[in-house]
Amino acid sequence: MDTSSSPPPVGPRVDPTLLTVTRAGGRTVSLTFDDGPTARYTPQLLAVLARDRVVATFCEIGQQAQAQPALVRRVTAAGHRLCDHTITHDPTIGSHTSSVMDQQLRASRDVLVAASGGAPVDYFRAPDGNWTPALLRRSAQAGMQPLGWTIDTRDWTRSGTAAIVNSVEAHIRPGAVVLFHDGGGPRDQTVAAVTQLIPWLRSQGYTFVFPS
Numbered sequence: 073m074d075t076s077s078s079p080p081p082v083g084p085r086v087d088p089t090l091l092t093v094t095r096a097g098g099r100t101v102s103l104t105f106d107d108g109p110t111a112r113y114t115p116q117l118l119a120v121l122a123r124d125r126v127v128a129t130f131c132e133i134g135q136q137a138q139a140q141p142a143l144v145r146r147v148t149a150a151g152h153r154l155c156d157h158t159i160t161h162d163p164t165i166g167s168h169t170s171s172v173m174d175q176q177l178r179a180s181r182d183v184l185v186a187a188s189g190g191a192p193v194d195y196f197r198a199p200d201g202n203w204t205p206a207l208l209r210r211s212a213q214a215g216m217q218p219l220g221w222t223i224d225t226r227d228w229t230r231s232g233t234a235a236i237v238n239s240v241e242a243h244i245r246p247g248a249v250v251l252f253h254d255g256g257g258p259r260d261q262t263v264a265a266v267t268q269l270i271p272w273l274r275s276q277g278y279t280f281v282f283p284s
């Protein structure tokens with residue numbers, strides 16, 4: 073990919089420390105969805121989020137974004153934020169050379185910027201959360217905040233809607249960043265769990281924010 077064709081959105085200098093709780097703190101929560109976009113589940117989640125007026129962050133795989141750019145645009149048009157989740161979701165990316173890491177990070181970021189019509193890509197999340205110190209640095213140098221999580225719902229194991237809901241209810245704390253998936257397999261349970269969790273989180277006094 074010709075990386076000279078798309079000027080990267082330049083933000084403030086990024087801290088290479090992994091962000092695992094919201095910067096806002098207090099009774100805030102960030103919902104994050106990985107491994108999309110997918111034609112079946114991303115629109116379902118967008119509908120739930122829109123109905124309940126909740127913002128979320130979507131950590132998208134470059135290859136999938138490239139195949140379905142309209143879905144990326146729907147995500148940003150709805151006011152949500154993008155997170156780069158690499159082009160190919162290679163969990164060993166953090167062990168590669170700096171140039172390979174940069175290629176994966178920046179090519180994917182460029183795909184998301186182009187697909188969204190110029191939206192900034194504020195965050196980067198390592199596939200499988202497999203961070204290395206080098207990968208944290210490359211992410212920050214590319215202008216993307218390394219994004220971790222507080223609660224892993226393990227929804228990708230298809231443990232059931234109740235188990236996904238319970239993982240959040242049992243572990244919620246102020247500033248929690250919650251990991252869900254809108255790709256990588258059937259996600260009906262995730263959609264159902266998020267539908268239940270939004271009103272529950274509100275009843276506990278939580279407001280929905282971006283990680284930073």
Ligand SMILES: [Zn+2]
Pocket residue numbers: 106107157161199200
């Ligand atoms: Zn992933």
